[in-house]
Amino acid sequence: xxxxxxxxxxxxxxxxxxxxDGRPVHYSVVAQVIGVxxxxxxxxxxxxxxxxxxxxxxxxxxxxxxxxxxQVLYRPSTQLTECREAEKGRPAEWKALRTxxxxxxxxxxxxxxxxxxxxxxxxxxxxxxxxxSATDLAVLISHLHEIGAPGRRALAETVVRARQPEHGLxxxxxxxxGSLLRTRGVLSGPVGECVARLQSRLAELxxxxxxxxxxxxxxxxxxxxxx
Numbered sequence: 001x002x003x004x005x006x007x008x009x010x011x012x013x014x015x016x017x018x019x020x021d022g023r024p025v026h027y028s029v030v031a032q033v034i035g036v037x038x039x040x041x042x043x044x045x046x047x048x049x050x051x052x053x054x055x056x057x058x059x060x061x062x063x064x065x066x067x068x069x070x071q072v073l074y075r076p077s078t079q080l081t082e083c084r085e086a087e088k089g090r091p092a093e094w095k096a097l098r099t100x101x102x103x104x105x106x107x108x109x110x111x112x113x114x115x116x117x118x119x120x121x122x123x124x125x126x127x128x129x130x131x132x133s134a135t136d137l138a139v140l141i142s143h144l145h146e147i148g149a150p151g152r153r154a155l156a157e158t159v160v161r162a163r164q165p166e167h168g169l170x171x172x173x174x175x176x177x178g179s180l181l182r183t184r185g186v187l188s189g190p191v192g193e194c195v196a197r198l199q200s201r202l203a204e205l206x207x208x209x210x211x212x213x214x215x216x217x218x219x220x221x222x223x224x225x226x227x
Contacts, residue, residue, distance in 0.1 A: 003118070004203070006044070006050060007032060007044060010034065011031060011053055012055070013030050013033055014030060014048075014075070014076065017030070018076055019104070023073075024057040024059075025074055025076040026071065026072075026073050027042040027073075027074065029047050030048065038179050041119065042101055045074050054076060055074065055076070055077045056162055058073075078173035093128075095130070098216055101135065101138040101216070102219055102220060112135065130205075130209045130212060130213070133205065133209070134213060136194040136198050137220070140191065141220045142193065144176060152221055155176055155221060156164040158172055158175055159214055159217050159221070160218060162214070165207070165213070166202065166212075166214075168214045169214055172203065172217055203209050
């Protein structure tokens with residue numbers, strides 16, 4: 001399940017508290033920090049556990065009261081911890097991928113189909129949702145020559161004017177799909193697959209990832225305006 005803004009807040013709270021104390025966190029403490037009822041916190045943390053973001057730890061002898069005799073506490077899951085460790089080197093990797101994708105988008109003699117084939121061949125090897133999202137966005141941008149320079153300029157302004165990067169990305173994706181549907185009538189093949197992946201992945205992006213991708217889209221569209 002995609003992380004909503006509220007679920008991200010709960011997850012980040014647990015991460016922060018676990019990093020500070022090194023101990024699993026009781027849901028009542030999370031509730032107090034965020035300002036919600038204990039049962040609301042308990043329900044959301046259970047969902048985060050179910051979706052693989054957190055691990056439940058059962059202890060006895062704690063002061064906090066909870067359901068049953070055994071107290072349930074939460075800590076980041078092993079999977080989440082490994083992902084965060086792997087992303088520590090992301091800035092350098094992201095810069096390299098971003099540069100390469102923008103070069104492909106600005107190579108005016110390269111047909112969109114050729115770019116699709118090259119990226120599709122490498123896609124399984126691309127790690128991380130930031131890189132995968134950028135690659136899908138590049139594929140989508142590469143087809144926007146079909147809607148003309150005015151249409152591309154309008155899409156760029158959509159991203160720029162959005163108050164939040166994640167909103168700009170969602171608006172861009174929706175507007176780009178609408179524009180392509182008007183020219184094509186249907187989205188299929190690699191473009192349709194990219195759109196489907198983006199729609200499911202954008203809601204899971206962190207604020208930092210959304211900011212990186214919004215900047216990438218603006219720069220990618222700027223290069224396309226010369227077509």
